[in-house]
Amino acid sequence: MTTLFVLDVPENTAVAEVAGRDPAVTVDHVGPYFRIVSDSDIVIDRRTTGCRHAVWYSSVAGLAQSRITQWDKDAMRIEPR
Amino acid sequence: MSELQHTVKGVDHVAYPTFDPAGTVKFYRDVLGFPVVHSICAAGWGPEKHPDFIHFFFDIGNDDRLAFFYYFGLEPFDGGPQGDSYSRFAEDVPIFFIRSRHLAIHVDSEDDLMEYRHRLDGSAWPVEMQIQHETIESIYTHDPNGYMIEITRALRPVTPQEDLDANLTIDALVDVVTGPDPSMDALLTRKAELITERAAAWQQQQESKEMATR
Numbered sequence: 001m002t003t004l005f006v007l008d009v010p011e012n013t014a015v016a017e018v019a020g021r022d023p024a025v026t027v028d029h030v031g032p033y034f035r036i037v038s039d040s041d042i043v044i045d046r047r048t049t050g051c052r053h054a055v056w057y058s059s060v061a062g063l064a065q066s067r068i069t070q071w072d073k074d075a076m077r078i079e080p081r
Numbered sequence: 082m083s084e085l086q087h088t089v090k091g092v093d094h095v096a097y098p099t100f101d102p103a104g105t106v107k108f109y110r111d112v113l114g115f116p117v118v119h120s121i122c123a124a125g126w127g128p129e130k131h132p133d134f135i136h137f138f139f140d141i142g143n144d145d146r147l148a149f150f151y152y153f154g155l156e157p158f159d160g161g162p163q164g165d166s167y168s169r170f171a172e173d174v175p176i177f178f179i180r181s182r183h184l185a186i187h188v189d190s191e192d193d194l195m196e197y198r199h200r201l202d203g204s205a206w207p208v209e210m211q212i213q214h215e216t217i218e219s220i221y222t223h224d225p226n227g228y229m230i231e232i233t234r235a236l237r238p239v240t241p242q243e244d245l246d247a248n249l250t251i252d253a254l255v256d257v258v259t260g261p262d263p264s265m266d267a268l269l270t271r272k273a274e275l276i277t278e279r280a281a282a283w284q285q286q287q288e289s290k291e292m293a294t295r
Contacts, residue, residue: 005276007246010237011215031280032242032287054214061246062273067266 002080004036005062014049015059033061042066042078094138094146095184097228100166102135102151104225109147112204113197115139118146141186165227183229185219194218194234245283249275 004019006012008029016034020027025038036042046056053073060068063078070077099105109115120137132152139147160169163179170179188194198220201208210221219233253272257263 003273005273007242009240009243029284030276031282031284032245033276033280052213058215060269061249062276063266063269064273064277068269 001064002038002040002042002066002078003064004042004060004066004078005030005064006034006036006059007061008032008034011051011055012059014051015044015056018049019044040080042076044076046073046075091143092141092145094148096136096148096150097226098167099149099151099226100155100157101225102137102149105149105151106137108204108206108224109139112200112206114200115141115147119148143187147184165223165229167226167228180229183221183231185231185233188232188234190234191218194220194232197232241287245280249279 006015008016012034016027016036019025019036019042022038022043024040025036025042027034027036029035049056051059056073056076057071060071060076065081066078067081068076069079106117110117116139118138118140120135123134123136125131125133132154134150134152136148136150138149141147157166158169161171161174163170163172163174163176168179168182188197198208198211201220201222206222206224208220208222210219212219212221213236216236216239217233218236219231221229221231224230249272250268253268253275256271257267260267
């Protein structure tokens with residue numbers, strides 16, 4: 001299971017929304033955080049989110065049994081640990 | 082979270098040395114328009130060879146003050162080709178590290194930020210960078226002493242959930258830096274545990290607070 005937490009603030013909503021477009025991904029809330037979960041990898045395209053770099057590179061709040069294998073100007077990929 | 086009473090009232094003053102008091106007064110008083118609000122002329126005294134000095138203060142708003150020490154006859158100290166009047170660094174010290182220590186002064190609006198940009202751009206110390214970070218917009222320059230100065234405005238207020246997030250980050254950071262192998266990966270893993278433990282309860286507490294104020 002891949003689990004990514006993102007704080008629910010206006011700058012980050014597109015990150016959760018774009019992640020959730022993958023039918024394998026479910027997005028819900030734990031308190032004020034988006035919890036983004038998938039049985040496989042979670043891949044988020046930065047340009048689709050419209051995030052500027054400063055937002056993009058500070059958008060991840062937590063990783064449960066997961067690790068980031070790509071986090072660059074193109075995309076973020078989270079894989080199960 | 083701390084239960085200690087929090088009664089401090091901001092910055093009384095922050096103090097830097099200068100070897101260029103004329104440039105410093107020009108920059109802060111004449112270009113930026115920060116009033117001189119206090120100064121001390123002190124003869125050197127005591128067992129050490131303390132030089133005579135002037136300690137002078139500029140008002141940076143909110144009754145907070147930026148202060149300088151000028152020591153008569155004192156020459157700058159060596160230490161490398163990079164840095165400022167207080168700290169010199171060798172060539173191989175990265176610029177992100179040197180720039181990490183800086184003073185940021187707050188303004189309330191875009192108009193105010195642009196006014197200070199205008200003042201700096203008309204001077205010998207023009208704005209070097211203007212950047213929008215996540216939730217703030219800032220301009221940067223270096224003063225005549227090489228100290229990096231930022232003037233910044235908030236693009237939106239900080240929300241309560243950002244205060245929670247900051248506290249979870251710092252608790253996770255303290256945990257991982259006291260552990261064997263500090264890294265961003267370790268921090269984000271620890272922070273996910275703290276989110277799972279605390280975030281839902283925090284949300285409930287916020288909601289009952291909101292109900293109580295209705």
